[in-house]
Every structure is written in C-alpha cells, then in structure tokens.
Amino acid sequence: MTFSPELEARFTKLLASYPPGRTRSAVVPMLLYAQDEVGAVTQEVVEEVARRCSVTPLQVDEVIGYYSMLHRKPLGKYHVQVCTNIACQALGGEQLFEHACRALRLGNKEVSSDGLISLEEVECIGACSWAPAIQINYDFHHFVTPERFDQLISALRDGSYGRKAS
Amino acid sequence: MRYNDPSPLEVRVISQRFDLPDPASIDTYLANEGYVAIRKVLGMTPEAIIEELKTSSLRGRGGAGFPTGMKWSFVPRNTGKPTYIICNSDESEPGTCKDRLLMENDPHQLIEGMLIAGWTIKSNKGYIFIRGEYRYLIDIVDRAIAEAYERGYLGKNILGSGWDFDVYTHTGAGAYECGEESALLESLEGKRGVPRLKPPFPAVVGAFQSPTILNNCETFSSVPVIFRNGGAWYAELGTPKNGGTRLVCVSGHVNKPGVYELPMGFPIMRIIHEVCGGMRNGKKLKAVIPGGSSSPVLRADECDIPYDFDSLAKAKTMAGSGGIVVLDEDTDIVAVALRTMKFYAHESCGWCIPCREGTTWLKKILTRFHEGGGLPSDIDLIGELAGNMLGRTFCALGDAAAMPTGGFITKFRGEFEEYLNRQSAPEPAAPELVSIA
Numbered sequence: 001m002t003f004s005p006e007l008e009a010r011f012t013k014l015l016a017s018y019p020p021g022r023t024r025s026a027v028v029p030m031l032l033y034a035q036d037e038v039g040a041v042t043q044e045v046v047e048e049v050a051r052r053c054s055v056t057p058l059q060v061d062e063v064i065g066y067y068s069m070l071h072r073k074p075l076g077k078y079h080v081q082v083c084t085n086i087a088c089q090a091l092g093g094e095q096l097f098e099h100a101c102r103a104l105r106l107g108n109k110e111v112s113s114d115g116l117i118s119l120e121e122v123e124c125i126g127a128c129s130w131a132p133a134i135q136i137n138y139d140f141h142h143f144v145t146p147e148r149f150d151q152l153i154s155a156l157r158d159g160s161y162g163r164k165a166s
Numbered sequence: 167m168r169y170n171d172p173s174p175l176e177v178r179v180i181s182q183r184f185d186l187p188d189p190a191s192i193d194t195y196l197a198n199e200g201y202v203a204i205r206k207v208l209g210m211t212p213e214a215i216i217e218e219l220k221t222s223s224l225r226g227r228g229g230a231g232f233p234t235g236m237k238w239s240f241v242p243r244n245t246g247k248p249t250y251i252i253c254n255s256d257e258s259e260p261g262t263c264k265d266r267l268l269m270e271n272d273p274h275q276l277i278e279g280m281l282i283a284g285w286t287i288k289s290n291k292g293y294i295f296i297r298g299e300y301r302y303l304i305d306i307v308d309r310a311i312a313e314a315y316e317r318g319y320l321g322k323n324i325l326g327s328g329w330d331f332d333v334y335t336h337t338g339a340g341a342y343e344c345g346e347e348s349a350l351l352e353s354l355e356g357k358r359g360v361p362r363l364k365p366p367f368p369a370v371v372g373a374f375q376s377p378t379i380l381n382n383c384e385t386f387s388s389v390p391v392i393f394r395n396g397g398a399w400y401a402e403l404g405t406p407k408n409g410g411t412r413l414v415c416v417s418g419h420v421n422k423p424g425v426y427e428l429p430m431g432f433p434i435m436r437i438i439h440e441v442c443g444g445m446r447n448g449k450k451l452k453a454v455i456p457g458g459s460s461s462p463v464l465r466a467d468e469c470d471i472p473y474d475f476d477s478l479a480k481a482k483t484m485a486g487s488g489g490i491v492v493l494d495e496d497t498d499i500v501a502v503a504l505r506t507m508k509f510y511a512h513e514s515c516g517w518c519i520p521c522r523e524g525t526t527w528l529k530k531i532l533t534r535f536h537e538g539g540g541l542p543s544d545i546d547l548i549g550e551l552a553g554n555m556l557g558r559t560f561c562a563l564g565d566a567a568a569m570p571t572g573g574f575i576t577k578f579r580g581e582f583e584e585y586l587n588r589q590s591a592p593e594p595a596a597p598e599l600v601s602i603a
Contacts, residue, residue: 069340
C-alpha cells in the first residue's frame, strides 16, 4: 500500500523520530495520518501500519477501539463535531447539537447518504472560552450560533467552505 | 492569534508575544528575548538550575500543581540509560484551552523550556505530545522545530556546548486519559492509553522505561522567563509557594470569556467582575467550577478567595488546569453534574473497576434523575458511589469523576431534591444512536 508523497515523507520522518527499536511508537500517529488520507482505518491500513512499525496486526487492532478519533468506517467528507461539554453546555452547546441533528437529519455518529457530512457530539475540544464551539474536520469554529451553523453547512454543501478557522 | 481581547489587568509574562505580528516565527522570538535563557543555562550546573526553579516556586500547570523544581530533582543521573523530556500538550480537561494558545502563538518559548529541562538532565530527546484534535498546532510546532534546527538551537552541538538535543511532535488520537502522565507514556509507546502503577514515577521510569521529565505545556513555557529574569523575580509575581502567573481560561456566563494571564493569587471575584466584565445579562452568580471539570464546584458565597493552588485547596477544591467555568442563577446543576459524568464515563479507560463501573453507574443514576425518574434515595446513593471511588483507582481519573460529583451533591442538594418534586419530566435529550467506531 502506498500513500501520497507528502504522507510517505511524514512516515519516514515519524519512524526516525523514536529511539532505536521503538517503531511501535509510530502506530497511533500513523493510523491517524493514514485515516486522514484514506478515509478510514481499513484492514489494509491496519496491515500496512503493522508492517511499517514492525508489530503484529493485532497490536494495531487493539489500539483502534481505544482512541475516539480512529474509525474503521469512513466518516463524511466533512466531519462536523459539536462540543456539548460543560463550558459549551453553559452557552447552548446541547441546543446547538440538537439543532445540528435536525438541520442535517442525522443522529450522533451518522453519515449522510451522499457521504458529504457526518455528525458527532464530542467531548471538550479545547475552545471553552470561545464557546459554543465546533470543529469541521480539523478547523475550529468559535461562538457558533444556530444561524452561523446553518451558514457553515450551506458552505459545505455548495462547495464554498474555505479552510479558514474562525 | 488570540480569540478574545486582552484585559488591562493582565500581567503578560508568558503571553507577552501573543499579539506581535507573526508571533510563532523564530525571528519574532529572537527579537523579543528568545533563546536568551538557554545561553545562560548552558553555563549552569544542574543543581543551580534546580535551585533557581525551586526559588521561582513554579508549580505544574497541568492540574496537580506539583513544584516543578522538585519534580526535576527526582530524576536520577548517571543511570546509564537515555533520558527523555516529555511535554504534555494533550490538553483535554473540560474548561481548559490555554496550551492551544501557547503552541499557536509562542512555540519557541515551549521549545526553549524543554531545552532547559534537557540540559538539566543531559537528555538528548524530547517529545511534544499534542492531542489529535489540535492538528493545526502540530503543523505550527513542527515548523518552529524546523526553524530551531536551522538556527542551531536544536540538533548537534547546541550553541557550541557539545550537547545534542532533538525535539519531535507526537499526535494523540482522542483520549482524555492520555493526559494522565503514565497513560500518556503508554500512548507514546504505541499502546492503549492505560495508566501505569505508580511508583515508580516517570522521573525514575518514564518514557521508554527511562528517567523522564514530564511537564505540562504551560509549565515548560514558563521556564525560560524564570532564567531570564530570575527565580526570585518570578516568585514575586505570585503569592508565597505559588510563583508567577498563569493562563486562566474563563468560560460560561460572563460578558467577556477568554484566556487571560493573571498573577497567581488574583481574586476569583475580580476575575469575574473586572477581567471578564461581570455576569452576562446582569444575572446573579450561582457557582464556579474553578479548575476544570474535575474540580469540586464552589457556591457563589465561597468564591471570594484568591486564585492559587493553596487557597483553592483550603476551600476543598483545586486550581487544577486553570479552567474556570462560571455559572449563573439559571444554571441547572443536575444537568451540569450529568454532563460531567457522561464525559468521565466516556473517557474512563476501563482498566480498573471502581472507575469503569463507578462512572457508568453514576451516569445511569444521574440520567434517571435528570429525566425525572429519580428516587429520594438516589441523592445519597450518588454521594456514596462517588465516595467509594475516591482514592481507589489506578489513576486520578476516578478521583476526577468522583470529586466534582460529591461537590454537586453536597453544595446543591436542594436542587437535586427539587428535581424529585417536579411533576413533569424534562424533554428527553437528543437520541443516542449507533457507534461507527
């Protein structure tokens, strides 16, 4: 299995960054970076990561269920993550998540039928002082009202969504 | 960039470069006293460095508030094993969003702090463990590391000292538990992030089974200024045994929530009313969660205290990670207690039973309570369950779940009793659906 030249370069650097004989350390980062490119942690990815890190596929398998960002099935092209933890909750994060469910016609951890958008209620994402906050893939959006949410979703749908965090 | 306006009451020591143009670049850092401290430190003995840190009374900014100088002094020297410097940037305590700003706006300050730690124990390798959700920060920090190599602040023979030091970033992939130091080390080794039995502590057996200095991102970021201006100068900024400044992350029902750098011991009520512009919509203060979601809640009448580790410990709570959640009179404390427990139940690694079962049962009972089906005996049951978790778990996550729950029950018992008297149940929450993990 081969990845893009950028990712291959990243993996080469990654494997060299740990002490000798400690390539197992690269398993979690490699899984996450590979997932970002492939779309999911497929069986092929598991076996490839195991081979590159010189561990058994079982040693790769056992970490996948532990880390909440690793997924065996593809997420939407845009993964919309709404924080409802206490700081966001205080400023309407739970209502925002309910609004998101209705607006997207999706439940928690569901993917739209066209594969464009998936929705997840997430734990604290580190934007507490600028709540309510969401992440779309890795982009942060702060002070998100239901109206702002709808604008962001329209931008995802019509392709005008920029990669600029706000 | 910063996401909120600064306050004139701030004392900008570790956030002094945040508002400069291109704050993360090495040129900005070098033009503003950057890498001055490491030049000084390279002429100092480990004993002198640790003494200076002790004088500064810097305490760990990750949550426990352990004296940093003492932590560094525990690392055994001359064991023949390699040693490591690990930065915990797995910021995930609900209410906390400061390490994000430190890495975004001043990554070189963090690198310099790690360099000083590295020189102290003659380590040759450091890792910055960054939570997976902070991907953009990995890019920023990687760029800063590359710049530091180009200018000779990392790599071989640093500044002609004959000493080599490398720094790498390492991403997490979504697990609060990995903020616990021994679980972080497991994760760094490519395993599930379950905690290790302590002792031995990471200072003796840490990363890759070797002696390790492991500190929070803000702790390392506070180190360079201590060596530029002196430990005594730094200590003077705060209160006795609580040296310096810290980034407090204020969230919730205030007019100007934000991350502000304040001297240790700054009064909580002044944070709310002067730094953050008072309560939103003129509402009354009900409660403050003072140090991230694992710290027991303070009632409004208990908040007239200074914000430092010892004052909050005296009030039977903790300054923790610096996340202050301000709650107004309209806040439903039962809903907050439930949301807190949902979090800990989700994040419990499942390794030890009191935490795994305790958080799950507390979540179930609190859910029943919140949905209107609570029993009068549930209030004591919640308190008892939480009490039975305290001190009986492998790591602090069990305590982190139990402590705030006990706090909510004792301080706001009336609100729980009120729930029992309600006739109609509140609307059920958004549907729980299948997992695609």
